[in-house]
Amino acid sequence: MTVGDPVPSPVSSAERTLAEFLQRLASAEPTPGGGSAAALAGALSAALVSMVCRLTLGREKFAAVEAEMQQTLQRAERLRERLTPAVDDDAQAYAAVVAAYKLPRGSAAEKQARSAAIQTALQEATRVPLSVAGDCAELLDLACFVAEEGNPNAASDGRVAALLAEAGLRGALHNVQINLPGLKDAAFADRVQTEVERLLAEAQRITAGVRP
């Protein structure tokens, strides 16, 4: 968008220290930005859901939910594995859009190639946050389950997980929506818009009962 080279460094965000990641987020470089932060909010939510599961499993008091809690732990661990690399996927997808806009547009053939490259990059930059939003919607459901049925000593951890999943979901959808006006494939754009509305309705439904 502005200064310097937007291509992300080969060091993954997961390998950076928190202080370093925060510093990069705060810099004038457009990536990592809100899309990456939304994916990280999802990963933090997934980690908290796992913690509440682990503080609940294997205790006689919670034997009635043992099986569902075990499944929840497995789903949360899988979602954390998906959302952690998505922090970088979002930055890379954005960098590809920026690179496509910089392609030459001297001849008619160049213009056509550039336009096609922009559309391919925009579709990918739409798919990444849409996938993050879907994962966060699943986490929102899991977080509400552990907050209500898990170890009550960790109920506030479950509630924070729900808040982070909701922030990740809505934040990722903002990053989907900024691409919609640029998409020329109307069928693709329609499918995306339908999915955005479905996920927002889902968030609304799930969070109705968990606000403080």
Place this chain on the structure above:
Amino acid sequence: MTVGDPVPSPVSSAERTLAEFLQRLASAEPTPGGGSAAALAGALSAALVSMVCRLTLGREKFAAVEAEMQQTLQRAERLRERLTPAVDDDAQAYAAVVAAYKLPRGSAAEKQARSAAIQTALQEATRVPLSVAGDCAELLDLACFVAEEGNPNAASDGRVAALLAEAGLRGALHNVQINLPGLKDAAFADRVQTEVERLLAEAQRITAGVRP
């Protein structure tokens, strides 16, 4: 709360990699938990606010908001400096509560000393998330400002910052509220309750206009 030693390691969370921090959050150790994740959500929000300021400052198009944007950047940087160590402060305050509950209670004098230690620790474990919530309320305001008045190319980053500030605020308040029933100093508990209600009303007021 359960397994092992809850005393936090001398390595600060800011010095850990993201993957390592997520792994510790997901573990059965109760710290770091929701309180730390809420503080981190605030720090992520602060970093995004700084980014939007930096993508706005020094451009003729946004000259009208240059001074306010500069002040916003300074406030966001200060809030990030406060919220990053709060990730560990929250864990330490919780560990102190756990340690106080483990004090001996054989004699009447021991019982009295233990009760006093628990109250001191609970008050600190209340003050830390209350301070995080206050910082997040300030950030929510700054995030809404940059989302509306900052570089429109970074508006979605400002909106994600607002969502993370709100999650940090509400998440920190959950961590305040779990301590309220244990507080014996009624005047302190009343002041906390009043501040919780003020911050929730503030969040409600600010976010009314920024949801997708």
